[in-house]
Amino acid sequence: MSTDILRFATAGSVDDGKSTLIGRLLYDSKSIFEDQLDAVERTSRGRGEEQANLALLTDGLRAEREQGITIDVAYRYFATPRRTFIIADTPGHVQYTRNMVTGASTSDLAVILIDARNGLQEQSRRHAFLASLLQVPHLVLAVNKMDLVDYSQERFEEIQREFSEFAAKLDVNDLTFVPISALHGDNVVERSLNMPWYEGPSLLHLLENVHIASDRNLIDVRFPVQYVVRPHKADNPELHDFRGYSGRVAGGVLKPGDEVTHLPSDLNTRIKRIVTADGDVDEAFPPMSVTLLLEDDIDVSRGDMICRPHNRPRSAQNVDAMISWMSPGRTLTPRSKLLVKHTTRTAKVMVRDLYYRLDVNTLHRDEEAAELGLNEIGRVSLRSADPLFVDEYRDNRLTGGFILIDPDTNETVGAGMVVDAE
Template sequence: MNDLVRFATAGSVDDGKSTLIGRLLYDSKSLFDDNLESVERVSRERGDDYTDLALLTDGLRAEREQGITIDVAYRYFATPRRKFIVADTPGHVQYTRNMVTGASTADVALILVDARKGVSEQSRRHAFLASLLGVPHLVLLVNKMDLVDWDEQVFQSIADEFASFASRLRIHDLAFIPVSALQGDNVVERSANMPWFHGSPLLHHLEHLHVASDRNLVDVRFPVQYVIRPQSAEARDYRGFAGTVASGVLKPGDRVSVLPSGFESMIASIEGPSGPVDEAYPPMSVVVRLADEIDISRGDLICRPHNAPTTTQNLDAQICWMDERAPLTPGKVYALKHTTRWARAKVTEVDYRVDVNTLHRDQEATSLGLNEIGRVRLRTTQPLFVDPYSENRTTGSFILVDETTNRTVGAGMLTASHGA
């Protein structure tokens, strides 16, 4: 269950995020020959005296021209021990919404800090966002140690400052690693230049990180995405419910309840992409068949009879606002997507706006602008089946969509008082 680990990189502009990922791919021998040849050719054409590994992730022309990452670049690689999905997220404050997108599904957040500059405003911003998004593991990478003569005191000073700020956040696992992404020190192999550091290099840390316990395997939540009803005569009695397991473990023979109807039944069988399976757990995509004929449609949710989510139309959430055209203000109505269920939602109140640098709550705020984060109350047109985000990142999150343009304008995380 812990074969796959998702991690996101974050940090200020030019702290070396793309170079770090390039170094991971290069040193772990996860590159195709044509990828490497292309990067080497571009580096030569630009007159670089080294192979710019950042080009492996900075795929957009605008990024190469500006030398910064502005979109979320995903890369995949594997070692004998684990498979990885990497999200290279933007460092500039203008693209905070992209960082939220990349880190929303991450098991680990890697925050890079330039050893010459120390902890910056963006370092604190990204640590706060990682905490808000419920990323269970965080690693602070003090990069460019070669430019400060591998000084242990510089590393320790930055680690202490960041640890002091992180103590005010909900971060359950925090590690510190000094690296040089450009030269490869402490990325895949232990650095001979920093004998004073007794921890593991980054790849070893990622390979041995225990992530299985981070997933909620207790509360069964299975949002129905699609109802499968074959039209052939021999399969006319077949009715399957397809979706992705959000949390919990499903097995044939289990008693389940269906929301919003409340009807109960028993799981007759579970089918995966390759045929029947004995159990389903997150994030498996499966088809569930029930023993009884129950009217179930997209947006319904299968759970345990005595362990159901809260059913409510009142939402209390932290929202990251992503729309540059108009702010979020009370009275506005948006389309809201929660798991596989759609509703319309009206903003009833803005409680406060968070200053992500000081963590101060501005309770005088009446709106949220682009990339701002605050606590907001909403009222939906139909009941939703929700859990606090801290307990379930799937049933505890939603997006807001502008009904006129069909653009995603906000991402929300439900607080524990969502039903109040």
Template sequence: MSLTATPEFAAHALTPPVDLLRFNTCGSVDDGKSTLIGRLLYDSKSLMEDQLEALERSADLTGGGQINLANLTDGLRAEREQGITIDVAYRYFATPRRKFIIADTPGHTQYTRNMVTGASTANLSIVLVDARSGVIEQSRRHTAIASLLRIPHLVVAINKMDLVGWSQERFEEIRADFEKFLPRLDIQDVKFIPISALSGDNVVSLSDKTPWYTGPSLLGHLETVHIASDRNLQGLRLPVQWVNRPNRPDDPALHDFRGVSGQLAGGLVRRGQQVVVLPSGITTRVRAIHTHDGELEEAFCPQSVTLLLEHDIDISRGQMIVGLEDLPGAGTELAAKICWMHPRALTAGRKLLLKHTSLTTQAIVSAITHRIDITSLEPGEAPDGLGLNDLGEIRLRTATPLVYDGYKTNRQTGAFILIDPATHATLAAGMLLPPKAIVRPDEDGDWVI
């Protein structure tokens, strides 16, 4: 097996990356997820010398004397002994065009919660399919989860093509089988790429073994896939993280400084723009926008900003600053889809903590509507409870109003987690359904939640 890095990486090793893509890999056991990531890391020269030395030392233990690229991500001893991925492994690498954060997620059904965790922030999902086995239940399962999590881009990497003689007929057969259930899912951008993760064919550069394939290599697609338009720029959403008061008497610019800090979860904010603070309903204007790079005339999602407001108003962590157009919903009665992540089953009536953006509030599960079939995403009968790794739809009632969008509209303001109030363990990841009522001012101009 050749492990020679391509010359283009050596030539541009010092070129600064200009963009960030988050992606996850998923698929069934032994489809080659970890090996694929190891190949990307090695060929992009993203490994330290000590990592390479450790990889060579482990070759005699787990690779039969041959370097095992999967060991770069399968860090747990149990993973190496069993040859499977259990936990989510995050890795980082960069090319001249883009930098990347990879989440290597497990293939086992029993680790569905880990797959949901790793894919929750992804821009793109890579589903690996073994060319010998073709499309199996786990292929459909992980594609369905990617659709449920609103991941906008999907790559179906048909791996181990060398073991089927690089057959174009087999590639087309698998693609046709995969495309049969895609119309049921809400994924618009799907790319099929034939690869061999072990030998590196069509991973970083195009292979001469697939003259019938006219698309890009996997890395070529990752470098060029357009993600800028995936961000929600329609409505201003700034969850308040903290009120910034440096209190520096020695610095006139910071002596009376009172800014509102947070990361933009949607839309644009401009100096002079009229905004409303929810749920208090107080309107004001943006006097200045400060960032790490200095003062700006405008900022956009996902920048972190500190806003100086025209009026000194009562504002604190957990509130949200929004524009007067494309308004969010708000309320205490919520409907959501969740993935339950704890061995103790969820039952109706249970009291939990709900964390949404920068707000943490008490919540009660008022009803479990139904369990979701993970393969088809179709609802089933209302269960008595949701067990570990189950996906379902529930109703919640919160102690304080949530200002939110449906997850389909905004992945940041439509997501939440449920927390055990006693142990503070994360119990579930949730996706809010569209709100029943949009925030509006009444006839007197007062904002009512």
């Protein structure tokens, strides 16, 4: 069951201890191989360090990434008996804003690290804003290096107050503060004896128990069709009339017998069967991948949408959206012509207007901006050649999000979040 998987992003300024924290989670949950640990211990001894430097477990990937060699966001995997975890380790620098957007866009939770000595930095505010812009449902502020401020309750509460004031301006639903020392393991996996004043859970306990099932939209049925299945197997007569529509459920709960509407035709029918790789099921919900068989013979193709008759996404050609621009080679300007990939549908779009560019550090809106450059975020108006079946991003991250593609190079140049559509 995919509900056993928690995807979370880690963010923080350089040297806030992200690599050490991830290393500590991997080490204390016994998710690293002995030869990896041996290599880390050997390297640490060679550097004259008394204990294994757990940051080395991820620094190899980080060095590779920051040189731009192969990967933008380093993904790490570990598991405990309660849950499987996918960590998106996002870089801290402002020039990697697009990487933070990539890592956080699919995350259930974001962990923002703050150095207890330095307190709230510009980057901390930027990461918190991006997490709220991307509607990450749960935000954890991990105040790290508490050992270097003598595990001071006063210092922790000071940072807590300052960040809470800033977060009040953002759209943050669930905010938790945890004082930790990633280096020594305080409150990472086990509760710390050095901070008896802290009565909350350890970071891992929080990650294992945060409730994410209700974060997904189970009300608005959305099923973007990815592929039409026609087996045509002459040796199996049962498959002669098999016509299924495969895709990933983006919202709501689907059951055999349910009345549904097909977009763009507006024709109504009912679900006959729901088929998975393991056989038929009685219901489907996000993020399951299934094949639907319908009672009526409707012309359905890739990019179409199946929804409820009285609960539809907007069928829109004019879309207002927040855009994170990701291309180092070109800028976004009014009249730019691009491709939009929204769920399983691809269409030509033109940028009608750039309303403002947003300073992600001060939240100031520059309404005089003429373009968006690499790592900049702004609100734009797009005109699509074909209707897109969209929801607002705040209602559904899957049907409210999209990417922009350069039609000449096929490069992904931007990521967008629908604010309004008509």
